[in-house]
Amino acid sequence: MRYVLVTGGVISGVGKGIIASSTGLLLKTLGLRVSCIKIDPYVSVDAGLMAPAEHGECFVLTSGGEVDLDLGNYERYLGVRLTSEHNITTGKVYLNVIQKERRGDYLGKTVQIVPHVTDSIKDWIKRVSLIPVDGSGEEPDVCIIELGGTIGDIESMPFIEALTQLRHEAGAGNFMNIHVSYVPTVHGEQKTKPTQHAVKSIRSHGLIPDVVACRCETPLAEPTLAKLALHCQVETSQVIVVRDMPTIYQVPLLLSEQKLIPQLRSKLALDKVTISPAMSVHGTELWELWKSVVTPTYQEELKIALVGKYITCQDAYLSVVKALEHSAMKIRRKLNLMWIDSEDLEPTTKGGAAQAKYHKAWHEVSTASGIIVPGGFGHRGTEGMMRVSKWARENEIPFLGVCLGFQVAAIQFARDLCGMSEATSEEFDAQAKDRVVVYMPELDRHNLGGTMRLGLRKTIFQQDSEWSRARSLYGGAEVIEERHRHRYEINPELVGQLEKAGLHFVGKDETGERMEIFELKDHPFFVGTQFHAEYQSQVLNPSRPYLGFIAASAGCLDEVLKQHPVQAFKAHHIPNGTAQ
Numbered sequence: 225m226r227y228v229l230v231t232g233g234v235i236s237g238v239g240k241g242i243i244a245s246s247t248g249l250l251l252k253t254l255g256l257r258v259s260c261i262k263i264d265p266y267v268s269v270d271a272g273l274m275a276p277a278e279h280g281e282c283f284v285l286t287s288g289g290e291v292d293l294d295l296g297n298y299e300r301y302l303g304v305r306l307t308s309e310h311n312i313t314t315g316k317v318y319l320n321v322i323q324k325e326r327r328g329d330y331l332g333k334t335v336q337i338v339p340h341v342t343d344s345i346k347d348w349i350k351r352v353s354l355i356p357v358d359g360s361g362e363e364p365d366v367c368i369i370e371l372g373g374t375i376g377d378i379e380s381m382p383f384i385e386a387l388t389q390l391r392h393e394a395g396a397g398n399f400m401n402i403h404v405s406y407v408p409t410v411h412g413e414q415k416t417k418p419t420q421h422a423v424k425s426i427r428s429h430g431l432i433p434d435v436v437a438c439r440c441e442t443p444l445a446e447p448t449l450a451k452l453a454l455h456c457q458v459e460t461s462q463v464i465v466v467r468d469m470p471t472i473y474q475v476p477l478l479l480s481e482q483k484l485i486p487q488l489r490s491k492l493a494l495d496k497v498t499i500s501p502a503m504s505v506h507g508t509e510l511w512e513l514w515k516s517v518v519t520p521t522y523q524e525e526l527k528i529a530l531v532g533k534y535i536t537c538q539d540a541y542l543s544v545v546k547a548l549e550h551s552a553m554k555i556r557r558k559l560n561l562m563w564i565d566s567e568d569l570e571p572t573t574k575g576g577a578a579q580a581k582y583h584k585a586w587h588e589v590s591t592a593s594g595i596i597v598p599g600g601f602g603h604r605g606t607e608g609m610m611r612v613s614k615w616a617r618e619n620e621i622p623f624l625g626v627c628l629g630f631q632v633a634a635i636q637f638a639r640d641l642c643g644m645s646e647a648t649s650e651e652f653d654a655q656a657k658d659r660v661v662v663y664m665p666e667l668d669r670h671n672l673g674g675t676m677r678l679g680l681r682k683t684i685f686q687q688d689s690e691w692s693r694a695r696s697l698y699g700g701a702e703v704i705e706e707r708h709r710h711r712y713e714i715n716p717e718l719v720g721q722l723e724k725a726g727l728h729f730v731g732k733d734e735t736g737e738r739m740e741i742f743e744l745k746d747h748p749f750f751v752g753t754q755f756h757a758e759y760q761s762q763v764l765n766p767s768r769p770y771l772g773f774i775a776a777s778a779g780c781l782d783e784v785l786k787q788h789p790v791q792a793f794k795a796h797h798i799p800n801g802t803a804q
């Protein structure tokens with residue numbers, strides 16, 4: 225196995241994940257099978273219980289694993305399907321070591337960070353990197369390992385030690401380190417000192433960067449590059465400048481322009497890997513397609529209002545935004561996303577500033593060509609979501625409700641059209657009379673970690689749903705599979721009443737008891753999904769409900785539907801395996 229380790233220095237959050245995913249994409253264009261592992265040095269076992277407003281989105285895998293949002297980047301860029309084991313955390317490693325110790329597996333030895341924890345990390349990486357992830361059943365050729373945080377953090381020490389050992393064990397030609405650093409501009413001057421220190425620091429821990437990727441706002445001047453190379457003890461060719469780009473999807477082009485591929489080839493001895501002609505052709509096609517999709521030649525804007533409760537942390541909606549971007553790229557429109565706090569849409573008796581916010585928020589809503597209400601938890605802000613769904617319904621504005629957005633739109637519909645003025649969700653009021661949304665009976669009410677209805681589940685389009693645009697977007701398929709993450713569902717006892725009033729549940733689960741998709745017939749696009757279709761959206765293969773929503777907002781849904789999306793989109797097809 226060949227490993228590319230991506231580490232960070234100076235500060236986190238400057239795009240290490242994008243550089244790692246983009247490197248993976250470049251390797252894929254060479255015809256290689258690429259996997260990836262994200263290491264998060266925090267003690268939480270997984271991302272499932274982390275507050276979205278603080279930590280960003282929890283990404284949900286096919287298996288139902290709740291993982292760090294960076295795994296979403298990998299799936300979107302590389303068209304792979306990962307498992308929760310591809311996300312290693314300190315919590316997971318310690319849990320594993322402690323369980324072994326309790327079982328007596330260490331035969332009376334004193335259990336220590338070195339070698340027991342470090343061995344556990346290495347074994348984990350070696351085992352998981354071999355798992356086939358591209359649908360072909362074949363082992364990957366290269367595994368990208370992204371180490372979260374920055375070098376020097378207390379939490380990441382055992383991982384760095386383990387990775388240093390892994391580097392040694394893998395040997396020359398099988399291990400490469402890309403160290404991502406930041407070059408700030410202060411008073412117009414590009415400052416290299418933080419990067420010099422970051423490289424010194426990683427070297428002192430036993431890792432030697434093969435490439436220093438410098439994030440910066442503007443291209444680095446020649447003397448700055450030379451200075452960096454000198455102080456970091458690398459050639460200038462090993463310093464890659466990752467300046468801000470119009471879109472992150474162009475980062476692979478930027479890396480390629482700066483000759484990262486020849487460096488990957490030599491450091492990983494890629495000439496020794498046997499690549500089948502089919503994989504090689506696939507790689508070349510992928511590259512051509514990528515270049516054509518991510519180089520925009522269009523200017524026409526599309527204004528979309530994203531109405532949510534976590535908008536102070538935009539990462540809370542990362543996959544949603546990506547799915548909107550993928551769809552906008554597909555129909556060649558420039559996405560102009562307006563972030564609207566759903567609480568601001570609720571009438572207020574408070575004074576000046578709150579009133580101003582209220583009016584501003586509604587002004588923005590009224591100028592949007594489409595409105596999306598994504599997922600979330602808890603009561604706060606849901607009245608505002610309901611109001612905006614009513615606005616979209618009554619004013620024929622394309623609307624997409626996702627999970628919580630699906631639930632609140634159904635509640636609002638029941639209030640207005642089923643005579644249930646007090647309709648609500650059990651999540652907001654457990655004692656309420658008209659509970660349009662209820663707790664799912666089979667779920668554990670006591671433990672919160674990993675106990676939701678999670679992961680890939682089937683939706684069956686109902687027999688009388690031929691008219692459904694949601695169904696047409698899926699190419700008329702009868703059965704589709706999307707990922708879920710919820711505790712509540714539409715109350716099965718009230719479905720008849722809702723349907724009679726015109727809220728058609730065109731997609732249900734296999735039992736017919738659980739509602740998955742609703743749609744209005746006499747509306748340009750009013751669709752809600754209990755599932756999170758955004759988790760499966762890919763750069764070159766946008767999620768269908770999102771594509772439909774964006775196309776309807778741009779006024780070109782009929783055109784998109786005529787293209788029979790399933791055929792029109794070239795999925796990340798992997799030779800010798802199933803299409804993704």
Ligand code: GLN
Pocket residue numbers: 598599600601602626627628629651709710711712713
């Ligand atoms: N809070 C709702 C539920 O648990 C919606 C969840 C979500 O939007 N992911 O069912």
